[in-house]
Amino acid sequence: MKLNDTIVALATPSGAGAIAVIRVSGPDALNIVAPLFKAKSKKDLKEQPSHTLHLGNIVDGERTLDEVLVSIFKGTRSYTGEETVEISCHGSPYIQQEIIQLLIRKGCRAAEAGEFTLRAFLNAKMDLSQAEAVADLINSENAASHQMAMQQMRGGFSQEIQKLREELLNFASLIELELDFAEEDVEFANRDQFRDLISKIQTVLKRLIDSFATGNVLKNGIPVAIVGEPNVGKSTLLNALLNEERAIVSEIAGTTRDTIEDEMSIGGVGFRFIDTAGIRETTDVVESIGIKKTFEKISQAQVVVYLVDTSRLRSDEKRLKEVHVEIEKIKNKFPQKPVIIVANKTDQLTEEEVNNIKSDLGNISHTSLQLLSAKTGSGVEELKEKLLEFVNTGALRNSDTIVTNSRHYAALLKALEEINKVEDGLNADLSGDLLAIDIRQALHHFGEITGEITNDDLLGNIFANFCIGK
Structure with a gap:
């Protein structure tokens, strides 16, 4: 995907309805839409403040396509973290396609599945697990699946993982520091405190892993x-x-x-x-x-x-x-x-x-x-x-974190496996350089969940499951 151009897609379900919302996002969103919009107030759309609504017509030359309501979101203050314009038009499929095709002719590119949310992730508006929760929320069909998706989208799961990762990273830094002073035989990372942290991480990971059985069926x-x-x-x-x-x-x-x-x-x-x-x-x-x-x-x-x-x-x-x-x-x-x-x-x-x-x-x-x-x-x-x-x-009922995503489940299992290796290493009095190897692997699997460690193939697989326009 090109992520520095301006994309457009229908954000509401296809087909006839009372209204439809067409979403435009990218560096030229306002520059592309403004010349096509004739406000009832006669004001220039580009000069209006962010988070404002404007009534007017979308025109193609001398031809009026529809009377619409335009929402503008400037700078990073939008869902995607980039300039965004949303056009609420009448829900005729003909009108929807006429406006979308006009925008494409004027410089937009048709968005791919999940591209708006992908941009939100890449622009740090949400982490990867929260982005995946967006798809779960859209697909939720009952109160239980809705509640689990909302809890994850608010960042409850991410916060638990991030907190564990930060604490482990702190100890990893101290152990790495010990390696720099190997000849002086100093210990910066208190081993008893480290054992307590490992025990705490194991407890949290086991609880999250066990929750998958419930979360998956719910x-x-x-x-x-x-x-x-x-x-x-x-x-x-x-x-x-x-x-x-x-x-x-x-x-x-x-x-x-x-x-x-x-x-x-x-x-x-x-x-x-x-x-x-x-x-x-x-x-x-x-x-x-x-x-x-x-x-x-x-x-x-x-x-x-x-x-x-x-x-x-x-x-x-x-x-x-x-x-x-x-x-x-x-x-x-x-x-x-x-x-x-x-x-x-x-x-x-x-x-x-x-x-x-x-x-x-x-x-x-x-x-x-x-x-x-x-x-x-x-x-x-x-x-x-x-x-x-x-x-x-x-x-x-207790609003506990429940894992529902098989990718997260697999990463948690791998993280626990590495944490168990760290525990075994501590009990065997292994040197800091050997402990550091397993700690880095555990940190890697934590990062896979939140998206701090990722690759194009993973992102492609995740966002390909989204609907167009989200």
């Missing part, structure tokens, strides 16, 4: 596999949870032969529900493939909802034992996964039969039991509340 949605025998109401339950006819519902067993996925927000947390093929013995080749996929989805899920048709259990002791066996199979194969037994079609039972089902299914160890009728919707809200109990939202 960011991408908690996967929940809905499993059970054919025709017990799995598709009906999915439709009831989503409040729409998402899956085909039929009395014919084996209707769902592939997995169906959809997402929804419960209590501000995203959940990704997976309706799977019914588990049973079958000679149907296609259905067998679907059942194989069911077990694959169980392995990927955070929570398993095992659906049971209570109308089949009320007078069938053999069937009840089979349910016990099937649930135990899942629990033995996936011992770490929470399983919720959902007793469906309770609307077809008497109160006494419901109580018997509670007693029979409630005895299965290490499982939760929920009664509902997917057809009538009774008990669906209670199931949603139960699902929320399996999500660790404590860190969110």
Whole structure:
């Protein structure tokens, strides 16, 4: 990317709307826009102060393209850290393209994906982890992912990393200084204090690394596999949870032969529900493939909802034992996964039969039991509340730093590995020059997170995932 020219892009979603915002940024932003703008006040746009709004028309020679509102941001007092002009026009796609093409003819270049935010990073308006949080914020689809992105964009994660890096850098400087006085055998870096710092850094890094397990699922949605025998109401339950006819519902067993996925927000947390093929013995080749996929989805899920048709259990002791066996199979194969037994079609039972089902299914160890009728919707809200109990939202409530970015996670793991080497070196009384090698590597990985150490390939990969105009 050329970073010393002036770029332009549509900053609002493409398509028709009430208004659209066209963003221009670069050294000649005001020089390019000013001659094309005829203010209602007759004032020269270039002579107006920063952070002001101006009503007028965008013109191409004698032709008026649109009546617009222009915002100007001079010097470094803008999102990108360079001169910026934003044009709010009417939301016709035709008008948007006419203005953008006019600006390009007058000297602008069409911006590439993420180029405005890249310039903000390069102009020190934000560090790299904050820049990445901008993309997460744009893509947030629920309260949890929004809160995590906002916390990171405000610099909470960066501040923790920066503080650790500064303290480690201070000790690194003292150890490097010792090397200059090697012949005099002096010690500038107190080894006991250094051990305390290493212990502190290890604690913080481990907490951040552990938070990734929570952050990753909260960011991408908690996967929940809905499993059970054919025709017990799995598709009906999915439709009831989503409040729409998402899956085909039929009395014919084996209707769902592939997995169906959809997402929804419960209590501000995203959940990704997976309706799977019914588990049973079958000679149907296609259905067998679907059942194989069911077990694959169980392995990927955070929570398993095992659906049971209570109308089949009320007078069938053999069937009840089979349910016990099937649930135990899942629990033995996936011992770490929470399983919720959902007793469906309770609307077809008497109160006494419901109580018997509670007693029979409630005895299965290490499982939760929920009664509902997917057809009538009774008990669906209670199931949603139960699902929320399996999500660790404590860190969110406490506004703790939660790592959601796999690049940050990898850098933290490498940093911890190097810090552990430093600890081993201290315990082995290694010389300062050998300690300095591992310290430099740890500092390198810290710098990778905030962008103090970077390269063009890394920046290209990160900002290519942004939308045009941001």
